[in-house]
Amino acid sequence: MSNKVVQAMYNDDDILMDAVKEVRAAKYHIEEVYTPFPVHGLDKAMGLKGTRIAITAFMYGCVGLVFSVWMMNYMMIEDWPQDIGGKPSFAFVQNMPAFVPIMFEMSVFFAAHLMVITFYMRSRLWPFKEAENPDPRTTDDMFVMEVVVDGNEAELIAFLEKTGTVEIKVTEKH
Amino acid sequence: MSSHYEAPIRRPLIVGDKNYHDISVDVAAPVEGKANKLWWTAFSIALVAFLWGLGCIIYTIGTGIGVWGLNKTVGWAWDITNFVWWVGIGHAGTLISAVLLLFRQKWRMGINRSAEAMTIFSVVQAGLFPIIHMGRVWNAHFVLPLPNQFGTLWTNFNSPLLWDVFAISTYLSVSLVFWWTGLLPDFAMLRDRAIRPFQKKIYGLLSFGWTGRAKDWQRFEEVSLVLAGLATPLVLSVHTIVSFDFATSVIPGWHTTIFPPYFVAGAVFSGFAMVNTLLIIMRKVSNLEAYITKQHIELMNIVIMITGSIVGCAYITELFIAWYSGVEYEQYAFLNRATGPYWWAYLLMMSCNVFSPQFMWFKRLRTSITFSFIISIVVNIGMWFERFVIIVTSLHRDYLPSSWTMFSPTFVDIGIFIGTIGFFFVLFLLYARTFPVIAQAEVKSILKSSGEKYKKLRDGNHE
Numbered sequence: 001m002s003n004k005v006v007q008a009m010y011n012d013d014d015i016l017m018d019a020v021k022e023v024r025a026a027k028y029h030i031e032e033v034y035t036p037f038p039v040h041g042l043d044k045a046m047g048l049k050g051t052r053i054a055i056t057a058f059m060y061g062c063v064g065l066v067f068s069v070w071m072m073n074y075m076m077i078e079d080w081p082q083d084i085g086g087k088p089s090f091a092f093v094q095n096m097p098a099f100v101p102i103m104f105e106m107s108v109f110f111a112a113h114l115m116v117i118t119f120y121m122r123s124r125l126w127p128f129k130e131a132e133n134p135d136p137r138t139t140d141d142m143f144v145m146e147v148v149v150d151g152n153e154a155e156l157i158a159f160l161e162k163t164g165t166v167e168i169k170v171t172e173k174h
Numbered sequence: 175m176s177s178h179y180e181a182p183i184r185r186p187l188i189v190g191d192k193n194y195h196d197i198s199v200d201v202a203a204p205v206e207g208k209a210n211k212l213w214w215t216a217f218s219i220a221l222v223a224f225l226w227g228l229g230c231i232i233y234t235i236g237t238g239i240g241v242w243g244l245n246k247t248v249g250w251a252w253d254i255t256n257f258v259w260w261v262g263i264g265h266a267g268t269l270i271s272a273v274l275l276l277f278r279q280k281w282r283m284g285i286n287r288s289a290e291a292m293t294i295f296s297v298v299q300a301g302l303f304p305i306i307h308m309g310r311v312w313n314a315h316f317v318l319p320l321p322n323q324f325g326t327l328w329t330n331f332n333s334p335l336l337w338d339v340f341a342i343s344t345y346l347s348v349s350l351v352f353w354w355t356g357l358l359p360d361f362a363m364l365r366d367r368a369i370r371p372f373q374k375k376i377y378g379l380l381s382f383g384w385t386g387r388a389k390d391w392q393r394f395e396e397v398s399l400v401l402a403g404l405a406t407p408l409v410l411s412v413h414t415i416v417s418f419d420f421a422t423s424v425i426p427g428w429h430t431t432i433f434p435p436y437f438v439a440g441a442v443f444s445g446f447a448m449v450n451t452l453l454i455i456m457r458k459v460s461n462l463e464a465y466i467t468k469q470h471i472e473l474m475n476i477v478i479m480i481t482g483s484i485v486g487c488a489y490i491t492e493l494f495i496a497w498y499s500g501v502e503y504e505q506y507a508f509l510n511r512a513t514g515p516y517w518w519a520y521l522l523m524m525s526c527n528v529f530s531p532q533f534m535w536f537k538r539l540r541t542s543i544t545f546s547f548i549i550s551i552v553v554n555i556g557m558w559f560e561r562f563v564i565i566v567t568s569l570h571r572d573y574l575p576s577s578w579t580m581f582s583p584t585f586v587d588i589g590i591f592i593g594t595i596g597f598f599f600v601l602f603l604l605y606a607r608t609f610p611v612i613a614q615a616e617v618k619s620i621l622k623s624s625g626e627k628y629k630k631l632r633d634g635n636h637e
Contacts, residue, residue, distance in 0.1 A: 014178075032388065033387070034385060034387060034388075035388065035391060036198075036359075036386060036615065036618060037194075037386075037391075037619045038391040038394065038395050038615070038616075038619050039391070040619070042391070043391075046388055048388060048389060048392060050392075051392050051393050051396045053393055053397060054396055054400050057404070061404075072331045075329075076328065076330075076332075080326055084330055095331075095332065098332040099331055101334075101340070101418075102336075104411060105337075105341055105344045105408075106340070106344075108344055108404050109344045109347070109348065112348045112351060112404050115400060115401075116397060119393050119394075119397045123387075123390045123393055123394075124383070125390075127379050127380075127382060128379060128383075129382055131362065131365065131381065131383045131384065131385050133362075133366070133386060137366070138385075138386055139359065139362045139363040139365070139366045139384075139386060140194070140195060140198045140363060140366065140367065141193070141194035141195040141198065141618075
């Protein structure tokens with residue numbers, strides 16, 4: 001199967017949104033859209049599924065909470081119980097109020113960092129990663145829609161030209 | 175354009191005839207241009223102050239904290255004052271970027287990047303003080319629950335000082351990650367504009383290969399929202415826990431339940447004042463007046479006025495509760511604060527923090543750039559004295575009158591404080607020349623709804 005794509009460039013987000021809807025209605029397959037800023041509603045117009053990253057954050061937060069409970073119980077109650085200032089550490093339930101701040105901090109710490117790491121991994125972002133945007137202007141003021149060519153190149157280009165594009169390019173995608 | 179509707183009553187957040195490309199050019203200009211004389215002068219002064227402070231830190235560590243003005247009665251003074259002052263300043267950034275995001279306040283977008291930078295740089299300064307105060311800084315890792323040569327003698331999780339370690343390190347690291355994630359698209363913009371290969375390489379490295387795919391933006395927005403949701407209770411918890419350092423003790427003047435909300439309000443108060451100080455200069459020097467508008471300054475002044483009034487209420491409540499408690503130690507502590515040997519510090523605190531922000535009720539004054547700048551400095555002087563008053567006046571009158579004494583700082587105390595101000599400005603000035611100081615991707619997303627040009631176009635259509 002060929003990896004040929006048509007890259008149609010737009011200079012306005014409203015024109016892009018209309019174009020995305022038209023292309024979808026005409027049953028062409030949109031491979032990717034590159035935008036310089038978050039265009040609201042674009043993911044829905046493209047038919048992208050919602051992201052589940054917030055759910056992972058909740059789960060990471062639970063892990064952080066459990067970890068902090070385990071850690072403080074082990075260190076303060078089981079491993080080396082002490083009587084500090086007349087406030088002995090001999091039972092978790094009795095000491096729990098003093099552990100609340102760190103239970104909260106650890107939940108936030110785990111949720112925030114692990115969620116961001118998940119985001120970076122899933123979106124393939126890390127130092128030394130080469131940027132893959134098709135045109136440097138897509139981080140400035142240009143919007144690029146990539147549509148897959150399925151043996152219908154001429155017809156597709158003719159269709160895209162009517163959607164308000166300012167530039168069209170056909171390339172091989174790796 | 176219908177999708178970008180915004181009520182005509184809202185004033186534009188981006189003034190002038192700007193399009194998307196203009197925003198990129200304006201944000202990249204300070205990075206791509208050359209530093210002027212003013213920048214080099216400010217940077218040199220800051221660097222000298224930083225080096226002076228570094229010298230004082232080395233002297234302290236080499237000799238011991240006996241070189242400070244502390245004595246056996248006043249064991250916490252200048253350093254902890256500075257610590258709380260810097261942490262407080264570090265509250266505005268996350269408040270602007272997280273709380274205002276949850277409330278969907280679009281005006282945050284012009285200022286959140288610099289406010290967050292300020293947050294991170296000031297928390298770094300704050301963190302220095304407890305570490306230096308340890309005396310033996312090479313044992314600083316003892317605050318972490320690490321296995322050690324005693325087998326398993328762990329840190330004390332009942333101690334508010336340890337809660338502070340966790341709160342501040344969580345706050346610093348989460349703020350950093352929040353800031354950096356927001357920076358990725360803006361670094362990518364600088365990378366794609368860069369002409370020189372070295373700059374391209376550096377910004378390519380910093381941008382983590384950001385490309386702006388639709389899916390990435392979807393995740394980006396979700397991550398920002400969840401981080402804002404996490405950072406909001408976090409920012410409130412940090413100064414709450416800092417206030418626990420005092421509130422859980424049995425020192426008259428410290429042992430009060432009003433401390434957590436009172437400290438948080440004070441932190442927001444001083445943080446917004448510092449944001450105003452920095453941005454009033456930055457918008458002028460970096461030609462960003464179209465994005466950091468008078469309206470932004472005015473809104474921040476309103477926050478300063480409200481939080482200043484909350485702090486004022488707290489001061490008065492403290493006095494009332496001291497009298498109402500019937501505890502004579504408590505009553506003396508507050509009477510002594512206001513009328514004892516440190517009356518001048520109390521008066522300075524009251525006039526800077528309670529009286530001066532009330533000028534912001536007048537629209538003429540809160541929209542005046544010069545006046546806002548002066549008040550922002552006054553507020554931070556006042557907030558420094560607030561911490562000084564709380565810490566020193568509560569300690570200098572011991573339970574034993576034979577131990578009563580005064581505190582006066584040595585040149586080392588003052589030198590370290592000046593050093594942290596220098597360090598802060600070194601970091602901020604470097605930031606202003608190398609980072610995208612406005613969250614340009616976010617600003618572009620509100621250009622059509624809140625840009626002056628588009629608002630005029632749209633309002634014209636209706637009439």
